[in-house]
Amino acid sequence: MAAKPVKSTKTNKKHGVTRDSILDAGLHLFSERGFDGVSVKDVEAAVGLTPGRGSFYRHFKSREELLETIVHREVERVRNMRDMQQRAVGGSLGDRRAELIMQFRLSLTGLNEIKALINLLAREYGRFPELMKQLRELLVDESQELAADDYAEDIRKKIIRGTDSAALSAVVQSALVGYHLANSYFKTAPGGIDSERFINTLVDLILEK
Amino acid sequence: MAAKPVKSTKTNKKHGVTRDSILDAGLHLFSERGFDGVSVKDVEAAVGLTPGRGSFYRHFKSREELLETIVHREVERVRNMRDMQQRAVGGSLGDRRAELIMQFRLSLTGLNEIKALINLLAREYGRFPELMKQLRELLVDESQELAADDYAEDIRKKIIRGTDSAALSAVVQSALVGYHLANSYFKTAPGGIDSERFINTLVDLILEK
DNA sequence: GTCTATAAGTAGATAGAC
DNA sequence: GTCTATCTACTTATAGAC
Numbered sequence: 001m002a003a004k005p006v007k008s009t010k011t012n013k014k015h016g017v018t019r020d021s022i023l024d025a026g027l028h029l030f031s032e033r034g035f036d037g038v039s040v041k042d043v044e045a046a047v048g049l050t051p052g053r054g055s056f057y058r059h060f061k062s063r064e065e066l067l068e069t070i071v072h073r074e075v076e077r078v079r080n081m082r083d084m085q086q087r088a089v090g091g092s093l094g095d096r097r098a099e100l101i102m103q104f105r106l107s108l109t110g111l112n113e114i115k116a117l118i119n120l121l122a123r124e125y126g127r128f129p130e131l132m133k134q135l136r137e138l139l140v141d142e143s144q145e146l147a148a149d150d151y152a153e154d155i156r157k158k159i160i161r162g163t164d165s166a167a168l169s170a171v172v173q174s175a176l177v178g179y180h181l182a183n184s185y186f187k188t189a190p191g192g193i194d195s196e197r198f199i200n201t202l203v204d205l206i207l208e209k
Numbered sequence: 210m211a212a213k214p215v216k217s218t219k220t221n222k223k224h225g226v227t228r229d230s231i232l233d234a235g236l237h238l239f240s241e242r243g244f245d246g247v248s249v250k251d252v253e254a255a256v257g258l259t260p261g262r263g264s265f266y267r268h269f270k271s272r273e274e275l276l277e278t279i280v281h282r283e284v285e286r287v288r289n290m291r292d293m294q295q296r297a298v299g300g301s302l303g304d305r306r307a308e309l310i311m312q313f314r315l316s317l318t319g320l321n322e323i324k325a326l327i328n329l330l331a332r333e334y335g336r337f338p339e340l341m342k343q344l345r346e347l348l349v350d351e352s353q354e355l356a357a358d359d360y361a362e363d364i365r366k367k368i369i370r371g372t373d374s375a376a377l378s379a380v381v382q383s384a385l386v387g388y389h390l391a392n393s394y395f396k397t398a399p400g401g402i403d404s405e406r407f408i409n410t411l412v413d414l415i416l417e418k
Numbered sequence: 419g420t421c422t423a424t425a426a427g428t429a430g431a432t433a434g435a436c
Numbered sequence: 437g438t439c440t441a442t443c444t445a446c447t448t449a450t451a452g453a454c
Contacts, residue, residue: 057450124243144400175380181387191349205414262439263432
């Protein structure tokens, strides 16, 4: 299994550019200017290679392979982060209100964390369906189901309002995502409402009493 | 005032391609493939000109001018539509619940109407700030203030819940926009919740009792 | 692992004939 | 109003020297 010669333990970078530095630069460039707005030349320049000399191709076989690698790495990174946080917050206090507020805060900071990834894929809408699917699973499918289960229990206990826990989960998630995107795309909080005020209003809305 | 010679009443198209047909084609092409994904050649082909011959430039001085004209036309179109609907629904029934449901339905169909425009500008994030500003005014600033006024009155009358009408307006608008975008970008209703179920849950949430 | 050089293609835009 | 022809610039990607 460990048959490869001992060149270096992990990132054998000698003195040149690391694969990771290309991934980092690519994520931010693609996110800011779109896939077509970033030439291989731009990426080379960003990591300190002489622009236009094609040294990029020693690291990735094409511009498209770079994009795929970036998305995959980012999705995994965020999935791990979310799972860790979830374990940390889960049923920590008896106070459901405080717990919801904390959860919504984490949702917003989580969305902020993958801002660049969302941006990147939103730009390339319809062009890389396979990559889009990865984002959907992470952002919608997985997140929403988990919350819906909690809401169902709270509804039984008459802690939160309503009867349709799945729909409630969709409303809450949509509100948080919508708020985040309005902030992100228009660089202004909708109606000038800051995130704490937004979260408080949302929590008041779903809590019974 | 009416000094121009009587060439033709409105769209003097002789027999060639109309300016409007280029705008229509441009909107849909840009929306589907992004600004950089659509060459002048593509636009020419779409309206029946020989691709690659540059006849496009008799109608618009550049590809960028085409984009600006498209956005301006679309924003005006939707603003007019919204204002007409608003007059039609305003205080029509004594039933506030039915009225809210109707309003949210109109919001969602309105968002659907400008799907192509939203798509187009979301792709070019950060590149055409002036055009983005037009969309924000239409979609966030104008819409949200109007709703907030209604909510403030309803809160006084104890018809709807909460104390912060501006924040409530932001939550509602964010939920609707978030729901629309999830549908639009992932081509699947979040959590499999259809729009009527979503709207009902949202209305139940904000109504007192 | 980076450089030089270069191939082959496509883009936006213009001038002028019809 | 459309077509022919063309200029210039830039793109992805490869081959081979160091």
